[in-house]
Amino acid sequence: MKQTESIYIYENTFTSLLSLIKLLIKNKIKPLDIKNLNYSPTLLDTIVNPKIEEKNIMNFWTSKTSKEIIKTTYYIFLSNNSEKELIIYYFLLNSLKYQNKIFYLRNLNCVNKALKISHQVINETHKFKGFTRFKELKNHILYAEIAPENDVLDILSNHFKNRLKNEYWIIKDTNHKILSLYDKHNFYIIDNNNFKMDSIEATCENEEIEKLWKNFYKTIGIAERKNDRCRMNFMPKKYWKNMLEMSDEIEKNS
Amino acid sequence: MNIQEKLKILADSAKYDASCSSSGSIRKSKDGIGNTAYSGICHSFASDGRCISLLKILLTNCCIFDCKYCLNRKSNTIKRAIFTPEEIAKITINFYKRNYIEGLFLSSGIIKSPDYTMNLLIKTMELLRHKYHFGGYIHAKAIPGASAASLKKLGSLVDKLSANIELPTESGLKLLAPNKETSKVTKIMQYVKDNKNISYVPAGQSTQMIIGATKETDKDIISKSEYLYHKYQLKRVFYSAYIPVNKDKLLPSLMVPPLKRENRLYQADWLLRYYGFKTQDLLDNNNPNFNILIDPKSDFALRHLNEFPKEINTCSYKELLKIPGIGIKSAKRIVSSRKIFTLQFKDLKNMGVVLKRAKYFITCNHKYFINPEYFEKKFIESNLVLEDKEHINNTNKQLSLFE
Numbered sequence: 001m002k003q004t005e006s007i008y009i010y011e012n013t014f015t016s017l018l019s020l021i022k023l024l025i026k027n028k029i030k031p032l033d034i035k036n037l038n039y040s041p042t043l044l045d046t047i048v049n050p051k052i053e054e055k056n057i058m059n060f061w062t063s064k065t066s067k068e069i070i071k072t073t074y075y076i077f078l079s080n081n082s083e084k085e086l087i088i089y090y091f092l093l094n095s096l097k098y099q100n101k102i103f104y105l106r107n108l109n110c111v112n113k114a115l116k117i118s119h120q121v122i123n124e125t126h127k128f129k130g131f132t133r134f135k136e137l138k139n140h141i142l143y144a145e146i147a148p149e150n151d152v153l154d155i156l157s158n159h160f161k162n163r164l165k166n167e168y169w170i171i172k173d174t175n176h177k178i179l180s181l182y183d184k185h186n187f188y189i190i191d192n193n194n195f196k197m198d199s200i201e202a203t204c205e206n207e208e209i210e211k212l213w214k215n216f217y218k219t220i221g222i223a224e225r226k227n228d229r230c231r232m233n234f235m236p237k238k239y240w241k242n243m244l245e246m247s248d249e250i251e252k253n254s
Numbered sequence: 255m256n257i258q259e260k261l262k263i264l265a266d267s268a269k270y271d272a273s274c275s276s277s278g279s280i281r282k283s284k285d286g287i288g289n290t291a292y293s294g295i296c297h298s299f300a301s302d303g304r305c306i307s308l309l310k311i312l313l314t315n316c317c318i319f320d321c322k323y324c325l326n327r328k329s330n331t332i333k334r335a336i337f338t339p340e341e342i343a344k345i346t347i348n349f350y351k352r353n354y355i356e357g358l359f360l361s362s363g364i365i366k367s368p369d370y371t372m373n374l375l376i377k378t379m380e381l382l383r384h385k386y387h388f389g390g391y392i393h394a395k396a397i398p399g400a401s402a403a404s405l406k407k408l409g410s411l412v413d414k415l416s417a418n419i420e421l422p423t424e425s426g427l428k429l430l431a432p433n434k435e436t437s438k439v440t441k442i443m444q445y446v447k448d449n450k451n452i453s454y455v456p457a458g459q460s461t462q463m464i465i466g467a468t469k470e471t472d473k474d475i476i477s478k479s480e481y482l483y484h485k486y487q488l489k490r491v492f493y494s495a496y497i498p499v500n501k502d503k504l505l506p507s508l509m510v511p512p513l514k515r516e517n518r519l520y521q522a523d524w525l526l527r528y529y530g531f532k533t534q535d536l537l538d539n540n541n542p543n544f545n546i547l548i549d550p551k552s553d554f555a556l557r558h559l560n561e562f563p564k565e566i567n568t569c570s571y572k573e574l575l576k577i578p579g580i581g582i583k584s585a586k587r588i589v590s591s592r593k594i595f596t597l598q599f600k601d602l603k604n605m606g607v608v609l610k611r612a613k614y615f616i617t618c619n620h621k622y623f624i625n626p627e628y629f630e631k632k633f634i635e636s637n638l639v640l641e642d643k644e645h646i647n648n649t650n651k652q653l654s655l656f657e
Contacts, residue, residue, distance in 0.1 A: 104591040106604040130297040130307075134352045142351065160353075162282075163289050167351065209348045212261055219265040220310060221301035224497050224511055230303025234296070244354075245298055 003030045006046045010085070012036045014077050018061055019052045021089050025096070034085035065095045069102065075118035078151045087114050125152040129159050131235070133244050134169065136206045142169040143200055145242050153180050157187040170197075210244055217245035255335060261345070263335040267315040267326050268361055270499075271418075271462065272492035276307040276356040276391045278457035279413040286387020288350055288357070290413065295356050308359035308393060309349055313337055313374055317363030321420075321431040323467050325499045326363045336365070339378035347386050357391030357413075358382070368399035372408060379411035391457075396446075398438035405445050413457040414489075417442040422478040426468035429504060443486040450487075458489035465519060466496040466512040467505060471542035476522055477533045483526065493519045518544040525550060528582055529575045547639050552578040555615050559631055562615045563622060566602065567592050579612030599623060610641055 008031045010020040017034070024031060032046075041047050061070050069092075076088050090110035095102045106112045134142040142164065146156075153173045157180040160169060164182075171180045177192040202210075240246040277294030296305040314336035315326040325332065342360065349355045360378060364371050375394055382388040393414040396405060409415050417439045421427045424436050439461075446459045461482065463475060479491040495511035522544065525531040529551070536550050537543070545553045555562060555578050564573050566588060574585040587605045591597060599618050603609055613623040614634040622629060 101594060104587065104594055106587075106591065107595055107598075107601050112604050126293075126295070129291070130295045130353075130356075132353050136352070144353070164287065164351065164353075166285070166287060209345075209352065212258060212345060213349060213352070213354050215258055215262055216265050216309070217298065217300065217306070219262050220269050220306060221304075222269055222497065223301075225302035225304075225495075225513065227303035228301075231299045231301060234303065234305065235299040243298065 001028050001030045003032075005032050006048045007031065007033045007035055007039070007041070009035055009037060009039065009047060009049045010052065012038070014074060015054050015057050016052060017077065017085060017088065018073075018092075019054045019057045020050065021092055022057065022060060023050060023052065024089070025093060031086070031089065034089060036085075061092070065092065066100055068100060069095045072103075072114065072118045075121040076114055078154070079117045079121050080150050081117050084117065087117065090114075121150045121152065124148055124150050125155045125159075127239065128152060128156050131239050131243055132156070132160075132171065133242060135202045135210070135244075138199070138201055138203055140168065140203075142167050143172075144169070145172045145174055147175045147238075147242060148173060149175070151176055153178060153189060156180075157182065157189070161187055214245055214248070257341065257345075260335045260337060260341070261311070263333055264312045264315060264337060265310065267363075268310045268312045268359075270325070270494060270497065271310065271359075271361060271395075272304075272494040273393070273416070273460055273462065273490070274305055274307045274310060274359065275414075275460075275490065276393075278489060279391060280456070281389050281391070281413065284387065284389060286389055287347065288388050288390035290357070290389070290391045297353070297355055307356045308391065309346055309355045309357070310359040311337070311342070311361075313342065313360060313362035313371070313378065314365050315363050316365045318366070319364055319431070319433040321434065322500060322502045322504050323420075323430055323464060323496065327500065330500065339374060339381050342378050343381040343386055343388075346382060346390075347388060350388070350390050355390075357393070359393040361395035362397065364397055364399075368397040369401050369404055371397045372400045372404035376404065376407050376411065379408065383411050393457075396442045398434060398442065400442065402445060405442060406449070409446060409449065409455045410453060412455065414459065415442075415446055415455045416460045416462075418462045419478070419482070420462070420464055421468055422463055422470045422475045423468075426470060430467060440486070443482070443488070447486045459486070460488055460490040460492060462492040462494055464496050465493050465516050471537075472515070472519060472522075472544050473533065473537040473539075473542040475519060476526070476537060479523060480526055480533050491523060493523070514546055515544070518546070518550060522550045530572060547642070548635070549578070551576075552611060552638055556631055556635055559634075563617045563629060564615065565617050565620060566597050567619060577612055577615050579608035579610065579615075581606075611638065614638070 008020055008024065010016040020034065073088050073091060076084050076091070081087065087110060091114040094108065094111060098105060102111055103115065106115065128146055128148055132144050132146055134144045137143050153171060153176070157171065161182060166184060168184060169182045179190055179192060179195055181188050181190065240250055275294055276290065277292060279290040280292050281290040294307060296307050298306040300306055316334045316336060317326045317328055320328040346358045350357070360375060362371050362375060379392060379394065382392065392412040393416070394408055394412045396408065396415050396417045398417060419436065419439050420431060420434065427434055427436055443459060446455055450458065465475065482488050482491060493516050495513050495516040497511045498505060498507065522536055525536065535554060544550055555576070564577055571585055571589050574580055574588055584605050584607045588597065591601070591605070596619050599609065602612065602618070614637065
């Protein structure tokens with residue numbers, strides 16, 4: 001392997017990144033860094049923008065490594081970690097050598113980092129499976145807003161595609177400024193700028209249901225066991241903003 | 255009475271039940287709405303820090319029984335309410351659709367007779383499963399005294415079916431719940447155990463005991479749990495710290511619910527189910543109650559210090575499980591990793607081992623974390639207690655920032 005001083009650029013997608021890494025490893029190149037198209041280079045950077053062949057890239061990597069390894073790699077790709085591309089590069093490089101043993105090699109710094117990040121993404125996705133709140137709009141579409149740190153909308157949409165398969169729904173990720181639209185068959189993830197919603201006004205019935213839920217939430221806590229520390233531990237404040245039942249507490253605190 | 259008030263009354267009456275778990279079932283979504291997640295999903299956390307996964311309500315808080323500890327006992331003058339099956343089904347679907355909940359947990363006071371109540375529960379479940387094609391999680395409480403026919407029907411509609419044993423001894427039950435008999439509850443458990451399969455109560459059964467209302471020791475309680483796990487293959491036993499909702503000369507006048515004791519019982523319960531411990535490893539007639547200052551696993555290790563420190567790189571999986579601070583996941587990771595390389599303390603940290611506790615009881619590559627002279631009971635014990643206290647103090651400090 002030859003260490004270079006160049007920064008390599010890929011086209012923002014997971015497959016494009018995997019293709020670039022394949023190219024780099026094939027040519028025995030250790031990049032200084034890997035960045036996506038949004039990267040604004042400084043004067044000192046050497047930028048390389050190679051032509052990338054993406055055909056059958058998923059099959060290539062699954063056969064060279066394993067499904068579990070590629071899945072982990074995808075989770076890392078979704079994270080907001082600024083070094084994620086390089087972490088993926090070294091994780092895959094080592095995976096070629098160690099195969100599934102890689103999951104136990106926490107003494108290697110790059111593996112340890114990779115597994116930690118992938119775990120964070122899985123963890124956040126799981127939280128949003130529970131904490132996402134829909135409301136029913138006048139056109140009977142279910143609408144939710146979330147603000148995750150990592151780009152979990154794709155995995156989350158898969159979850160709701162199975163669960164709410166006979167409903168129309170929209171989930172808006174206000175952090176990453178993207179939306180997921182579900183039409184009872186598939187979901188489509190689009191840029192916020194390419195989509196305009198006339199109104200997000202809810203139905204009258206919706207208001208009654210929301211009141212029932214808030215009512216239930218307040219009732220179900222046992223006063224004698226009140227434990228803010230424990231609640232904060234499982235449900236940190238950063239999630240409260242989009243959780244209907246917490247709206248009163250946010251007001252009370254501010 | 256409007257629906258808001260009904261929900262308030264019937265959620266308030268249901269909140270003392272500890273179980274809210276939605277795990278252990280794989281129900282794929284079909285034509286209707288909903289599926290289940292094997293791991294379970296928490297949708298919110300209540301002001302007491304407990305997970306909210308299911309819509310936990312009673313069908314009615316009317317009851318022909320007069321159990322001393324229960325808010326809904328016949329002799330209490332409280333507001334009574336009853337949901338219709340249709341009302342419950344509608345709220346469940348509407349909550350589920352908005353992703354507030356993972357499903358329904360329905361229990362009930364006994365109205366008219368056990369089977370009359372069972373039929374109302376069955377009707378609700380039939381509406382949900384057949385009219386609304388609901389594929390989410392349902393946990394139902396079976397009513398003591400229910401017929402085999404109604405148990406058969408209800409169990410085929412739900413994911414989890416359970417009956418509460420309430421108190422660990424027959425004498426305790428006689429004292430506080432004169433209308434209940436342990437045999438009526440165990441009859442339900444036996445029936446569910448004999449019939450459990452993929453379409454009958456797929457997530458299994460659980461039960462609950464009230465802690466601190468009667469004089470039973472932790473040993474009585476944990477022995478009872480061990481017996482129940484063994485005899486009826488229960489998924490879980492829940493422990494609920496007694497909260498005085500009623501005044502009665504037979505009841506203790508506790509001001510604070512015994513939460514720490516409840517916590518120790520849960521820790522011991524996990525040791526029974528997953529770590530290969532037996533009741534007699536943890537408690538005996540000289541020590542019939544858990545140490546409030548130290549968790550049961552550390553307490554066990556301190557009493558068997560001659561078996562420690564254990565060498566992480568060579569001791570068996572079973573031995574790893576006996577080490578405080580090492581859980582199932584980290585024990586498995588250790589076993590797989592040490593085949594490839596020799597583990598050091600920092601590797602353990604990366605694997606998720608709680609070194610704060612584990613470090614006193616292990617060596618890594620024959621090295622103790624400090625001078626091995628310190629490996630003695632008094633030193634370890636006082637440090638474990640101290641670190642717990644520091645933890646509590648620190649978190650209290652952090653909390654005050656918000657106020």
